[in-house]
Amino acid sequence: MQPIFVASEVGTLQRLLIHSPDSGLGKVVPSKAQDWLFEDIVHLDTMRKDEYDYYVKILLYFLDPEKVKGKIAQIDADPKRSFYKPDHPEYFNSDKVIEFQKLLADILEQEAIKTKLIAAICAVEHEWYSTQAELNELSPVDLAKTLISGTTPSGEMLFSPVPNLIFTRDIGITINDHLLLNKPAKQARTREALLAQYIFYTHPIFEPLRGKIIELPDNELYFLLPDNEKNYNKTTLEGGDVMMVAPNHLVIGVSERTTVFAAQQSIKILFEKNVVDKITVVRIPFKRDYMHLDTVCTQVKKNVWVVLGSLLKQGRHAEDQIDPTMSGLIPPKADEDVKIVQFYKDGTSPKELASLEELLTQISVEDLGCREEEVTFIFSGNNEFPYGAREQWTDSCNLLALKEGVVIGYDRNDKTLEAFRQKGFRIIRAADLIHEFEEGLSSPETLTDTFILLPSAELSRARGGSHCMSMPILRT
Incomplete structure (x- = not known):
């Protein structure tokens, strides 16, 4: 049984969970787009065949090359790119680049x-008992597609899609x-969370996690609180706000999607279980502009970070009184400065950091052993x-490190790419890199300081980048 272990944002990626764009993305309508957390209507075929296609190929070349090496021409000859999905005979079926729908x-x-999950989904979606009976007649493969897309094989739309499942992070x-x-x-994301719970608790791949899955408790007093306090006292947390930056150090963003209460509960449980020290x-x-912490910064190397400059030096002003408490993290308005508080398992008093710059530098120097002048x-x-704000909106700061110094991100953020060139990074289109791999001109093992460009006209409209589209389960 393969291990499940992640102690870094930039260690060599060995296994991850993805979800290729499904038919539900093609059913987002303007009247429901914002309810389903979309800003726009995407063109599904373009997203699949001309964009996400390269994401899967690059991941396979780095993590499971035997599934794709020497087969690119054959894959490209299939107009439907049927290697994407597990219900097609040509599905790549990797145990390293793992498709959510397959699990x-x-x-x-x-x-x-099957019986329990159908009942749970129908309860969440307020469906009738007759719907449960209808779903129970489907094969496991068809049922998996239906529970994700909301549409049966016959074309009946039973309930809404879960188009955000592409963002497995x-x-x-x-x-x-x-x-x-x-x-x-x-x-809009309730159903995908329920599906994920069943997978994590019951699929053999996650057997190493038995007894090590952490569910955050709800606030038992939530329903007694006045309405003006409820937003800050409910448990909501999403993976885009959580970064495993070092074996001893976890970073949690408090954002539009993750609450102070959830951060409090995470600290309590993770310290009690001795999972991390800090x-x-x-x-x-x-703000919707930022949404998650990984939309404003991600790590490229131990000593290199891509970040939204307008937030880097924001934080506590010299004349501010230090208030290292969770209550100090609750903002009275949407445009508050960044605020950073560090907590320690050994009982050391919490420490407030002055800025995001100080935090990222500390991680590189104290946790990862870099020299400060190299950060x-x-x-x-x-x-x-x-351009800083424009390109952040299209995920310039949301990059996935395939290994230290080799990242994949969108091709549309020209000024950000120029900044990478100035720092000595090679910029190469995914298609060109795949050609190099196929011709033996280079290999994933030999690449250093490289930014791989993913076509992104449609993907970027879904409001998430390559970091969002990945859930690493093993880095070395």
């Missing part, structure tokens, strides 16, 4: 799980050898107005 179909082979986060489950902030809580402005920040939009 769901696997557990639905067990009649007891948010359903859970691997913290050393434990798994922290999410508690979605928005109703947890830093970073409050970012509660480098690469800025969204090259820190030029108005």
Whole structure:
């Protein structure tokens, strides 16, 4: 049985959970787009064949090359790219680049799980008993597709899709050898969280996590609170706000999607279970622009970070009184500065950090052994107005490290890419890199300091980047 362990944002990626765009993305309509957390209507075929196609190929080349090496021409000859999904005979079926839908179909082979999950989903979706009976007649493969897309094989739309499932980062986060489950902030993500729970608790792949899955408790007094206090006292947490930056150090963002209460509960449980020694809580402005912590910064190397420049030096002013408490993380308004408080398992008093710059530098130097003068920040939009904000909106700061110094991100953020070039990174299109791999001109093992460009006209409209589209379960 393969281990499940993540203690870094930039260690060599060995296994991850993804979900390729499904038919539900093609059913988002303008009247429901914002309810389903979309800003726009995407073109599904373009997203699948011309964009996400390269994401899967790159992941396979780095993590499971035998599934794709020498087969690119054959894959590209299939107009439907049927290697994407587990219900097609050409599905790549990797145990390293793991498709969520495949795991769901696997557990639905067990009649007891199938019955329980159908009942749970129908309860969440307010469906009739007759719907349960209808779903029970489906094969595990068809049922998995239906529970995700909301549409039966016959084309009947039983309930809404879960189009955000493409962003698997948010359903859970691997913290050393434990798994922290999410508690979605928005109703639109409730079903995907329930599906994920069943997979994590019952699929054989996650057997190493038995007894190590962490579910955050709800606030038992929540329903007694006045309405003006409820937002800050409910348990909502999403994986885009959680970063495992070092074996001893977890960072949790308090944002539009993750509450102070959830951060408090995470600290309490993780310290009690001795999972980490230090947890830093970073409050970012509660704005749709930012949404999660990983939309404003991600790690590229131990000493290199990509970050939104306007937030880097924000924080406590010299004349401010230090208030290292969780209550100080609750913002009275959406445009508050960044606020950072660090908590320690050994009982040391919490410490407030002055800025995001101080935190990221501390991680590189104290946790990862870099020299302070080597710590480098690469800025969204090259820190030029108005490109910093424009390119952050299209995920310039949301990069997935395949290994230290080799990241994959969107091709549309020109100023940010120029900033990477200035720092010595090679910029190469995913298609060109795949060609190099196929011709033997380079290999994943030999790459250093490289930014791989993912086509992104449609993907970027879904409001999440390559970091969002990945849930690492093993890094070395």
